[in-house]
Amino acid sequence: MKNILVTGGLGYIGSHTVVELQNEGFKVTIIDNLSNTRISVLDKIAEITGIKPDFHQIDLRIKSDVKNFFETNTVDGIIHFAAFKAVGESMQKPLDYYENNVNTLVYLLQEMRDRKLDNFIFSSSCTVYGQADILPITENATVKKAASTYGNTKQIGEEIIQESCKSHHLNAIALRYFNPIGAHSSVKIGELPLGVPQNLIPFVTQTAAGIRKELAVFGNDYPTTDGTAIRDYVHVVDLAKAHIAALQRLINKNNKEAFEFFNVGTGTGTSVLQVIKAFEKASGKPLNYKIVDRREGDITAAYADTSIANKELKWKSENTLEEALESAWKWQQQQN
Numbered sequence: 001m002k003n004i005l006v007t008g009g010l011g012y013i014g015s016h017t018v019v020e021l022q023n024e025g026f027k028v029t030i031i032d033n034l035s036n037t038r039i040s041v042l043d044k045i046a047e048i049t050g051i052k053p054d055f056h057q058i059d060l061r062i063k064s065d066v067k068n069f070f071e072t073n074t075v076d077g078i079i080h081f082a083a084f085k086a087v088g089e090s091m092q093k094p095l096d097y098y099e100n101n102v103n104t105l106v107y108l109l110q111e112m113r114d115r116k117l118d119n120f121i122f123s124s125s126c127t128v129y130g131q132a133d134i135l136p137i138t139e140n141a142t143v144k145k146a147a148s149t150y151g152n153t154k155q156i157g158e159e160i161i162q163e164s165c166k167s168h169h170l171n172a173i174a175l176r177y178f179n180p181i182g183a184h185s186s187v188k189i190g191e192l193p194l195g196v197p198q199n200l201i202p203f204v205t206q207t208a209a210g211i212r213k214e215l216a217v218f219g220n221d222y223p224t225t226d227g228t229a230i231r232d233y234v235h236v237v238d239l240a241k242a243h244i245a246a247l248q249r250l251i252n253k254n255n256k257e258a259f260e261f262f263n264v265g266t267g268t269g270t271s272v273l274q275v276i277k278a279f280e281k282a283s284g285k286p287l288n289y290k291i292v293d294r295r296e297g298d299i300t301a302a303y304a305d306t307s308i309a310n311k312e313l314k315w316k317s318e319n320t321l322e323e324a325l326e327s328a329w330k331w332q333q334q335q336n
């Protein structure tokens with residue numbers, strides 16, 4: 001049984017991926033410092049799969065603790081989710097973001113090099129493309145100068161991995177996520193945003209639940225069909241399954257290059273107003289919203305060309321937007 005280390009495995013995407021890994025028969029070892037999640041997620045994973053993963057409460061910024069972990073544990077692959085992810089906060093605290101998103105990556109890769117470990121999967125983001133010139137966005141699109149420190153940590157992360165793959169025996173895949181949404185069908189795990197949500201879907205569900213008064217739609221003067229911005233919203237369980245596909249590609253040595261990167265999205269662009277309509281249909285509740293000015297730093301449209309991921313990873317998103325929104329709404333009601 002292959003043992004996979006999942007860093008940040010109690011977080012939003014990590015917990016869903018741990019469930020899919022266990023469903024596929026992998027043994028899972030989680031490292032999380034609980035900086036953006038709760039320990040109760042571990043029990044929820046066990047309730048879903050019937051297996052409690054090994055858990056180590058380690059802060060990956062502490063190099064000696066990372067070293068100690070590898071001295072007593074052997075792993076067949078690593079999926080590295082642990083990072084800070086708030087775009088706005090990254091501009092206020094750039095050094096904290098570089099420390100948490102870059103240093104931790106370097107420490108893990110050093111251990112992999114020193115112990116001749118292989119198979120590394122990295123959480124990257126569509127943010128590396130910025131506003132792409134051509135839509136849908138293919139993996140060949142130019143990586144533009146990052147608009148935020150957070151985005152820069154993902155670009156730097158990909159570069160560090162690519163150089164590591166060149167200089168020592170390492171095979172790695174970066175998955176460039178578009179907009180992950182939704183929750184597990186068991187309604188036991190989902191997104192746990194702290195404070196006022198910055199992302200659209202948690203704000204929508206909290207508004208419908210009466211926690212927020214109204215949703216502010218950031219701009220209706222974009223050059224799109226209804227004037228609101230377009231994104232590619234992918235169900236988190238589909239995203240989790242993309243990690244299994246990527247891992248199997250590495251373990252089975254089906255990769256074509258030592259370092260590869262793939263888009264993970266649905267391939268469909270949806271505007272903010274379309275999201276609102278789809279949510280109202282999925283939840284059966286009208287949503288209170290108003291149009292306000294554009295949010296600084298937002299782009300007009302981003303959606304994935306998924307043909308390379310479909311072909312190479314043999315992966316395709318399966319859930320519809322309505323299904324994803326329905327699961328997000330069920331999760332929200334569960335929180336209440």
Ligand code: NAD
Pocket residue numbers: 007008009010011012013014031032033034035036037058059060061080081082083084085100104123124125126177178179180
């Ligand atoms: P999350 O915050 O829910 O999960 C990250 C987990 O890592 C948390 O449980 C946190 O406690 C843990 N962690 C953070 N720093 C750590 C450290 N130093 N040591 C140990 N554990 C640490 O975030 P998520 O939404 O699940 O995102 C996972 C990854 O995917 C991140 O790398 C993020 O940048 C990337 N990503 C997320 C999105 C998104 O919309 N959620 C989009 C693109 C990329």
Ligand code: UD1
Pocket residue numbers: 087088125126127151179180198199200201203215216217218219229230231272295297298299
């Ligand atoms: C944001 C990040 C991106 C990150 C992603 C993770 C920015 C600029 N980008 O993407 O780097 O990878 O989150 O999920 O922050 N919207 C509203 N009202 C709201 C919230 C959002 O109208 O209250 C709109 C936004 O303008 C955008 C869309 O909804 O058009 C999606 O927003 P959001 O969920 O924040 O994701 P992104 O901005 O695409």
